[in-house]
Amino acid sequence: MGFPLLSLIVFTPAAGAAFLIFLRSDNAMRWTALAVTVIDLALCILMLARFDTATHAMQFTETRPWVPALGITYALGIDGISALFVFLTGLLGWICVLASWVAIDRKVKEFMISLLVMQALMLGVFCALDLFLFYVFWEATLIPMYLIIGVWGGEGRVYAAFKFFLYTLAGSLLFLIGVIVLYFHGGETFDILALTAQDLPFQVQAWLFFAFLIAFAVKVPMVPVHTWLPDAHVQAPTAGSIILAGVLLKMGAYGFLRFSLPMLPEASVHYSTLMLVLSALAIVYGGLLALAQDDLKKLVAYSSISHMGFVTLGIFALNFRGLEGGILQMFNHGVTTGALFLFVGLIYERTHTRSMADYGGLMKAAPVYTTFLALFTLSSMALPGTNSFVGELLVLSGGFAANLAVGAAAVLGALLGAAYLLGMYRKVALGPASVGARFKIRDVNAREMTAILPLAVFVLWVGLYPKPFLNIIDASVKHLLAQVHAKGGGQ
Amino acid sequence: MTAAMEFLPVLFMVAGIVLVAGVTLFVSSLLRPSNPYPAKNMPYECGMDPAGDAAGGRFRVQFFILAILLVVFDVETMFLFPWAVVLKDIGLVGYVEMFVFMLLLVVGFAYAWLKGALEWEA
């Protein structure tokens, strides 16, 4: 066991949160939080730099006994798939801090603590190699997120927080039962790798698959358990929305990748069509709902449902392109939708309205803002040259290979996306300057620019040269596919 | 059988008393006059008209405390009687245990005393 890099990554934000308790000035807290998240990002980059893309095996592993009586260990480790999300989380962390720099003006200390704890827990989720540890991180994210939405959210924050909490709690508790059942079927261990190596009878796999499905589907969220998401997104503060869209939703898809597919391959193959249909449903349904929205945040929220549909579609296409596309799309969605929420937040800070009807002609008042908005809108539409194009293309080709009808539905969804996103951009940025009359809108300042630029860089980088990112996940995806098809058959 | 013979007289006795009392009452009812009128039927209150209800359920708490003390102490005696009977057969342990019991009893008694449960403020 070498240098505990992953532990450092996971617990740096937690330590920062603990340190924050002793600070008094709001600004000191903001700077501290920023420093901590930047350090964390640096550590993530260090991790990526030392990451060996050639192997699918877990890297940077750490193992310590935790509860030996029950075979629970404190085990961390990452493969290509998790590495990408660890990095994504690190990337979004400091952006969240920046996004809430002035938006959060009361109980700053509590907010920053919640944010940092949240980040630590999410990093933990992606790094955990022990099911119990994973579950602890997974479930514990509810606490800070509940507070972030409930305390610093909008008008209906309490309702939204409750809804978020109870939906995800109910889902994950069933997951817990699944975990325990798996524990006893898999030789009384919580070691994810050991459990992956087990051969379970199909009957058991099928039950577990649905137990897991409920938990992950709520998190992703898939139709029909998506209803918490619009409420949560709309009510959450900007940083909360970024975390939700950027990372939290990925945890569900990550669950599919880490547990459902490798541990329950037969069931995954068996029920893949169902999952594909649900994904297509989410894509189209989410798109249609987004089309009908006037509220900017709601629009982005529903578009999230649609985009996450692409992710699950790619995953359950169960072929190489689909999987790679799905995973890349998760990353892209984190960057792009995170950015969109950030943009909605920026404008909301200035005008205190999110209704598209109130906007128009922003182009003149805030040219820089609208330019970058255009970039991210196009990215969200998956225009060639942006990140989402690469991901969506891979997903679609994988999807068509898996199921023609589902692929066709996905294309329809992509078109819908173009419709509502362009509509949104037209209403907000173009046209007569209705807002300028009522609000004094200033353009983005340096701090905001600092948050926006890296995201923009990633949009273009992935869009133009996705190879490094695909390289990271390649080996792991191949291994995963081999696992699924070795046991689950198909293709 | 012997137990029945020992306790049968109790029944005889009760029956006998009820019988005697009944006969006496009957004889008395033949002999005595009966001349009730409202003033005579009033409860005795030194000749004044009675005021208020006598059996309204309001009386000093002291009576309750006494009742409770009785219940507790009387039942303690119940343990002492059998012990006293078999004192010599019960051995050292039984002998010592009852002293522990008595000690606890004394503690309870001392507490009641200190607490003023035994004071009867006139």
Next chain:
Amino acid sequence: MELIVALGLIAFKVALLIAILLLLPLPLTWLERKIAGRMQQRMGPMRVGWHGLLQPVADGIKLLTKEDHIPAEADRFLFKLAPILALTPPFVVFVAIPFGETVSVLGAEITLYVSNMNVALLFVFAVIGLEVYGVIFGGWAANSKYAVLGSLRTCAQMISYEIPMGFAVIGVVMLAQSMSLLEIVRAQADVWNVVYQPVGFFVFFVAGLAEAQRIPFDLAEAEGDLGAGFHTEYSGIRFAFFMVSEYAIVLLVSVLVVILFFGGWNGILVPLPPLLWFLLKVAFFVYLFIWFRFTFPRYRYDQLMAIGWKVLLPLSMANIIITGVALGAVAAP
């Protein structure tokens, strides 16, 4: 056949007991008034019969023919039930009391007790405890303030003194290793218990005085402040029942003192018949009751309670502990 004889014998003994106990108040009241007279330098009843000997009979007839008065507000059922409830327990207790071993009547050995229970002492206490019901019902049912107050006080007094009484007896049981009264008397063949248990005797006797509602503990019926206590509203024959019950209790306490502490029918020095010894001793204690009545002043109610709880109870508890230690010391090699 044997069974019928046995049952007949029991019935006869019970009837005899009832008769004696019912008639005993006659001479006792006479004696009491006579003794009172002597103590107070006067004659006592002299009019009815020789030296007033028929006075009790006249009183009895008077009570029998007096109007039976029931207050208007009374609970009539309980009011009528109470005197019988008060009358029963002291009579029933006598079933368990032995007056001697046996006597020969026409060549047949007849026991001088109705029943030899192995738990006689427990039985005695259990039944005496029931006396409270007659008192409380009587006072409550009359719905008169004096009666209610009197009955409450009487009850409190009776239950307060029941505890030291019970504790006092335990010393005796420890000595005799039995709860049978017969065995207890037999155990005193050589030495009377009063020698080993002076404190027990003192506590028992004083508590007995209080149980019988006799001076100096007759607070409950103190004429001055409570009319006549719980039987304020009773008249005629029902009142007589209460009186008979009180005398029966006086007799009972005397008998118990003799049995438990003064060797029962075991005589000393003078070889008299056992039964005579027994009756003499009982008579002495009955006389003591009467003597006290005209000698002591009445206690206040708080004093009464203080004596019961703060003097007699600690004494009796100490008595048990000391007796236990002493017995242990004797038993230890």
Next chain:
Amino acid sequence: MTAADLLQSILASLPEIVVVTGACILLILGQFVRKGQEHFLVWASVAIVLIAAVGTLMLASEVRPAYTGMFIADRFAAFFKVVFYLATVLTFLLSPKYADVEGIGSSEYYVLLLFALSGMMIMASATDLLSIYVGLELMVLCTYVLTGYLRQQRRSNEAALKYVILGAVSTGIFLYGVSLVYGLTGTTQLDGMAAAAAGDPLDPGLLLAVVFIVAGLVFKVGAVPFHMWVPDVYEGAPTTVTAFMSVGPKAAAFAVILRVFLNPLVAATDVWIVVAVVAVVTMALGSFVALVQDNFKRLLAYSSIAHAGFAIFGVVAGGADGIASVMLYLLIYTFMNLGIFGIVIMMRNGNISGEVIEDYSGFAKPHPGLALLMLLYLFSLAGIPPTAGFFAKFYVLVALVERGFVILAVIAVLLSAVAAYFYIRIVMVIYMREPGRAFDPALTPLVRAALAFTAAGTIGIGLFPAWFLRLAQQSVFGG
């Protein structure tokens, strides 16, 4: 029984003797304590418990049967006794200020708690139905009185009266079951019962008897259908007593239930079906009714019903893991529940009752630290990791699934999701409302210590459960 046996027995029951003797001495000494020196009583009581605790730990190394099979000092008992000590000491720490505020000036309060403690200890060690009964009564009699301790408040009187009457009925039911067991097996010793009943496990009379016994015990736990007393009693009793009752007597009843269930006699009957139904209904009722409560104490009462239900699931699971899971659950519940009650007790000051949930509106603003503690306890009660409450529930679920009761496990988690709602509702009130008035929590050093300790337990066991888990398991396996 020779003198040597007696000495052995005295040794085995030394902690109980210490507590009872200490309580007696305090009872008398307490009468001489002058006004304003009550802290002497607190420290004396704590000292007594600590001495007893030392005794228990020293005796825990081996199994010591005592008093001719009536009593045993083993690890199982030691574990529960430690739970009782914890509950009692924490209650002591929380009490003085609250007693001041409520005007409870008398020393009997502490003495009664000590006597209740001794009753619970006897229950944990009892191996004969008679000693179980005596311990049980010693405990409940004290809690009856403590419940009615606010003599001037009708609510307190009423709660106590209800408690006494219903408690006596449950005792009656328990005793009736005991008498039937005695009649059918000819013995009241737990071991003897099993031996006598061997070979004829399905005697319906025996089943009935065991059901009666379990019903009587279930009352003390507060499970359906004998739960009706819980909310009223919890609401009416002084809050410190409520805190104590929600932990101590409940754990004691579980100790007895587990002892009885360890017994092959019970294992042979199909009582577990009844118990499973009880567990489900209890949890459902506790969780759903708590949703609509406005009174904090009442809410916690229903919450405690729900938690009892969850712990009973552990009993249903049975086996070593099942029993260990119940024990661990109770230990953890002691920390978190006393923690949250500590907050409620602390809030009772001045004209704030601390009993209405609305009283806590915006509590986080002026007192972020205390609010954080509350958050911790509440999420622990809801069973969210990384708090101890999660691990408690987790282990029960593990035990359930191990025995194949997956459906029961699913029901349990779904109901606990319902229960989570009312805990986070309180979080909502303290964090998401604006404070309506000034708070003046009675935060004495003792209360601080109690809160710190419970918080440390709640988070500590959550993060490092291994040691506590091993403790619970060893208490079952090695006892």
Next chain:
Amino acid sequence: MVPLWWYILLGVVLFVIGAAGVLLRRNILVVLMSLELLLNSVNINFIAFGRYYHDFRGQIFAIFVIAITAAEVAVALGILVALVRNKSTLKVDDVTMMKG
């Protein structure tokens, strides 16, 4: 000799009467008396079984039950007194203040 089941039947009947009394009667004193009945049915069982087995344990248990019940009644009376002093009623229904 009276057969064992007579005693058991008596016990059952007393138990049922006692339970019914507790549940149905409204006067608290009567409820307390019903409780006594309930517990005495247990005592009858114990003593009958003890005699049946020629075993002292039944009687010992009965004595303990009596003693502890006495303590219980003492506590109940004490609480009742406190309640009556706050509000003079003995009716169960009048007592109820807390709901839900």
